[in-house]
Amino acid sequence: MKSSRKVGFLWQLQTSLLSLMIAQGTLLGLPASAQLRTDSNSATPNGSSLSYSQFLRYIDEGRVLKVDLYESTQTAEVELESEDGKGGPRTVRLNLPVNDPDLIRKLRSSEVDLAVWPNPPGRLAWGLLGNLLLVGLLLGSLVLLFRRSGSMGGPGQAMNFGKSRARFAMEAKTGVLFDDVAGIEEAKEELQEVVTFLKKPERFTAVGAKIPKGVLLIGPPGTGKTLLAKAIAGEAGVPFFSISGSEFVEMFVGVGASRVRDLFKKAKENAPCIIFIDEIDAVGRQRGAGIGGGNDEREQTLNQLLTEMDGFEGNTGIIIIAATNRPDVLDSALLRPGRFDRQVMVDLPTYKGRLGILQVHARDKKLADDVSLEVLARRTPGFSGAGLANLLNEAAILTARRRKDMITMLEVDDAIDRVTIGLTLNPLLDSKGKRILAYHEIGHALLGTLLPHTDPLSKVTVIPRSGGVGGFAQFEPAEEMGLESRAKILDEITMTLGGRTAEELIFGDAEVTTGASNDLQHITSLARQMVTRFGMSDLGPVALESQQSEVFLGRDWMSRSEYSESIASRIDQQVRQIVTHCHSEARRILSAHRVLIDRLVDLLIDQETIDGEEFRQIVAEYTPVPEKALSVPHF
């Protein structure tokens, strides 16, 4: 509504401008048009026009009363006495030959009223009108442009964008305590001190210590950085101001900076307090970096932030906590002493940490006795605190949906699959597609069970999941991600190739499916990393490529490893050798267990899921599990 009213107003403005110009034009142009009108209506003595010779004759005859000469157009307006002496004089326009000196002499000798003008009056008026129109159009489009750019910031923003509406949140009491944060004990210990700074600053100032201004929490998403910052405020009993870095960055230059000013102003009024800046990398990126130059707005915001941080004394009781998962992109000015000089890592939790987090989130949930948080913690390496919280919540939702009053291990298991792999879809009907899928998954599962360096199978299933997953073989993940041996990576490649290899063995090369594309991507990347990063090939212990991380357009998008063409082709050759070796291993083992495979596939199609224990028992009836350790080949 607001903006449409604005349009109305503008239209009024523009039309009044236009009418003003038209009025001016008419004023000036009126005589000319009147003359023109008279001209076109007048009958010249011999009909429609006056020739030059006629004009000269009329002069001689003394019938010309008045002549207006216009130099620029080489025309003249001539007032003639009416032919029969009756009626008023008539005005006629005619063209003049260029520079006829006789004409002037003749006019002067006959006593004609002669006037010479540079321009005809109508022309001047129309020219002026035209210019005014142009100016008006320009003005109009300028106004339009202004309105357009204003409306980009939302209706009604054009005029008041300088004043930021406070976009930060203030919580007088966060209600979060250190007890609610689990699994990140080192970080908690470091931050315990910050609580003391806020509660008993005199203990530090008494001995001349400066209280740090800023703490940077570094860690992957969902590990509890926000929670930790809130817990500090909660433990110290101080207000908690929070803003996200992305909220600083706005269309209009200067808004982010003014937000920073507002935030610090409010914080100073409420000191002691905590200022929490989430995603600080959104503003705090290396200045002057980025393709196509820096971002002025962001730099201004960052500069303002730095200024504010320098501006208050260390002991005013404001502590700034910032969070990021990309400390590498931060401007070095942010990290120097006196700013965010304390950096605390908040990492993904270990087994003990996960157990602690699960215990925190199990507090308010009804768990049946069969649910073992220890087992759950063991099965969830790589989960963040947020992931674990979500997992328990999913289990609780499933329990409610199934109208049970306790969360049992069944719901927990389903919740894990659901958050890791996707929703369960309806099972496929028995078809050729399902058989191919079953052979593929059994290929993975059997190799995973028979190879000596793989993780134990937890289950294999052909129940499809959302996201295009037809089935999967799942392995009990290794306790913590850590050092991986060469033998283990090779076995992983072999196991991953097991799906495609089973398809080939059973159905032949012509029938292999696209289902293995993820597998192939995975093994290619593993094999390549063995060669280029881990020094596990003939090329020797050299790192030819660094870890492939997402390209950060800011700083190092150009830095690529450099090696010669010949090394590049040797890398390719090594990768191929590794894959070929593993492929033939997979083929060898699978073809040696054809009978076992058929039996497992029948069972899988029949019951849709085989769990790890059952699977191992069946395999053990045919062959020792795992097969004797193979010697690890060299390439």
Ligand code: ADP
């Ligand atoms: P981050 O800020 O690191 O992205 P959050 O602090 O926002 O993560 O965590 C989101 C949620 O996940 C929290 O509200 C909490 O419920 C849960 N959570 C994350 N880490 C922990 C932890 N260490 N202890 C307990 N709960 C956690």
Ligand code: MG
């Ligand atoms: Mg957060």
Ligand code: ZN
């Ligand atoms: Zn597969």
